[in-house]
Amino acid sequence: MKALTLIFIEILQAIVVIALAPAFAGWVDVLKCWTQGRTSAGVMQPYRNIAKLFVKDVVIADNASWIFRFTPYLVFGSAVVVGSVVPIISMNLFLAPSADIIVVIAIFATARFFMALAGMDIGTAFGGMGASREMMVASLTEPAILMAIFTVSLAGRSTSLLHIARAFASGALVLRPSIVFAGIAFVLVVIAETGRIPVDNPSTHLELTMIHEAMILEYSGRHLALIEWGAMIRFFLFVTLGIACFLPWGIAVTDNAGDIATSVFLMVIKLGIAGAVLVLIETGLAKMRLFRLTEFLGAAFLMATLGVIAFFILE
Amino acid sequence: MNLQVLAQVNSFLAALVLLTAFAMLSQRKINSLVTLFAWQGLFLSINTAVVGFVASKHHLYISSLLTLSIKVILLPYILHVLVVRLKIRKEVETIVNIPTTMLIGIALVIFSYHLTAPVREMSTLITRSTLAVALATVMIGLLMMITRKHAVTQIIGFLAMENGLFFAATSATYGMPLVVELGVALDVLIAAFIFGIFFFHISTTFDSLSVEQMESLREDN
Known part of the structure; x- marks a missing residue:
């Protein structure tokens, strides 16, 4: 019976992640429209986009290999796997003990690797350019995110997400310089990893500046729908990963329905606030030159490293 | 407020001092450097x-x-007036690129942590753990003086070093005697005035505040 409840919670969380991710992306778009004085298309617009793409035909280039066809499913599938491992609505997850936080980052990296391969697979100039840029960004963000995560796991005394979230949720709110540094680094990394503004512009279709868009330029129909949906889930997951590591208060500890409902409610509020913060950062900044990215992500790495150092020096 | 919380506030502020030191190391614009110095x-x-x-x-x-x-x-005001009067608008030139400088900075922090380890063992003050941060701030100030070409940024580096020394005195021994501190404060103030006068002379002589220009003063042999 106990195992059955856990499996039920697990499935519930996966559904919540898959279903709510487009709404979160839509919410961020709506806020962005407000800050820029434009009329928004509403929170539901990403759902309509995905539905539209699913009914359209798929056009594939003649020289596309199996990688090109396989990648959309891998991107979507890996995002769902991560979504069932991160403690989002409950701290008792059936699958969570199978993967710690380093595995989560590795799964994201695998999806990114295949995405870059698929970008180069067709052999168009933009795909290759997007892939090479994406890999450059990845090589700079991954050290930073791992350092930020090491800081959090030092403080939580484990690399398991459940342990970290429990340690933070039970501990009293203390001023810990290391966690603050790691938190700032994490925000910078999330901006870079999910292709938000100083690094990449999610709404651009100007060939010379795009990174993520350039890689998926050749996709159409349900493939594109899966990739876009996967990207939304990835964005959603990075934010919830941040919440699980840095602000885990309110995630349900017990299995009863009331707690889980409260937990979902709190999650929606936290996501709403996190989206607003991200939009404020995005609106306040202009897109950076590609070669200035080393400095931006270098700063993220520095913050994360200072977090680790501060843990040893000051705590 | 109990002692534990205050100790945490203390180490948090130490972390912020270190953060501003690194921010100064990575900053290209001279006006922002002055602001960061004021924050520190x-x-x-x-x-x-x-x-x-x-x-x-x-x-x-x-x-x-x-x-x-x-x-x-006072000092940020003087520096600000200097920047305006000398019409410095260009970005600061660095000798080593900024990501490398920051990595060197991290290495310096670890080095000063090891250097102050014996002192930390001996001391019983609650501020003893911030001594490593203070020493790191001194070294980052020195690094800034080495890696920047511009005279004004070198002075900001020097003043940041002085901040670090002051911090070290506070965290190692609860501060120097008041007479010494008054003297140092006065010295720094006078130094800032003298630097200002020098800057005007340098900029009228060389049309630039880059210290590289002064290499032309060297005697050929």
């Missing part, structure tokens, strides 16, 4: 007041106020 002074001043409260050493309140008036208000 502010954190230092609050930290001194907190240490003064914890140790109930009342002369630390006076040096906190001194730091506030000189390093947060």
Whole structure:
């Protein structure tokens, strides 16, 4: 019976992640429209986009290999796997003990690797350019995110997400310089990893500046729908990963329905606030030159490293 | 407020001082450098007041106020006037690129942590853990003087070093005697004036404040 409840919670969380991710992306778009004085298309617009793409035909280039066809499913599938491992609505997850936080980052990296391969697979100039840029960004963000995560796991005394979230949720709110540094680094990394503004512009279709868009330029129909949906889930997951590591208060500890409902409610509020913060950062900044990215992500790495150092020096 | 919380506030402020030191290291614009220097002074001043409260050493309140008036208000003002008068608008040139400088900075922090380890073992003060941060701030100030070509940024580096020394004195021994601190504060102030006068002479002689220009003064042999 106990195992059955856990499996039920697990499935519930996966559904919540898959279903709510487009709404979160839509919410961020709506806020962005407000800050820029434009009329928004509403929170539901990403759902309509995905539905539209699913009914359209798929056009594939003649020289596309199996990688090109396989990648959309891998991107979507890996995002769902991560979504069932991160403690989002409950701290008792059936699958969570199978993967710690380093595995989560590795799964994201695998999806990114295949995405870059698929970008180069067709052999168009933009795909290759997007892939090479994406890999450059990845090589700079991954050290930073791992350092930020090491800081959090030092403080939580484990690399398991459940342990970290429990340690933070039970501990009293203390001023810990290391966690603050790691938190700032994490925000910078999330901006870079999910292709938000100083690094990449999610709404651009100007060939010379795009990174993520350039890689998926050749996709159409349900493939594109899966990739876009996967990207939304990835964005959603990075934010919830941040919440699980840095602000885990309110995630349900017990299995009863009331707690889980409260937990979902709190999650929606936290996501709403996190989206607003991200939009404020995005609106306040202009897109950076590609070669200035080393400095931006270098700063993220520095913050994360200072977090680790501060843990040893000051705590 | 109990001692534990105050100790945490103290180490948090130390972390902020270190953060501003790194921010100065990575900053290209000279106006932002001056602002960051003022922020560092502010954190230092609050930290001194907190240490003064914890140790109930009342002369630390006076040096906190001194730091506030000189390093947060007066020196940034003088530097700002200098920047405006000398019409410095260009971005600061660096000798080593900024990501490398930051990595060297991290190495310096680890080095100073090891260097201060014996002192940390001996000391019983609650501020002992911030000594490593203070030493790191001194070294980052020095690194800034080495890696920047512009005379004004070198002076900011020098003043940041002085901030670090002041911080070290506070965290190692709860501050120097008040007479010494008054003297140092006055010295720094006078130094800033002298630097200002020198800058005007350098810029009228060389049409530039880049210290590389001064290499032409060398005698050929």
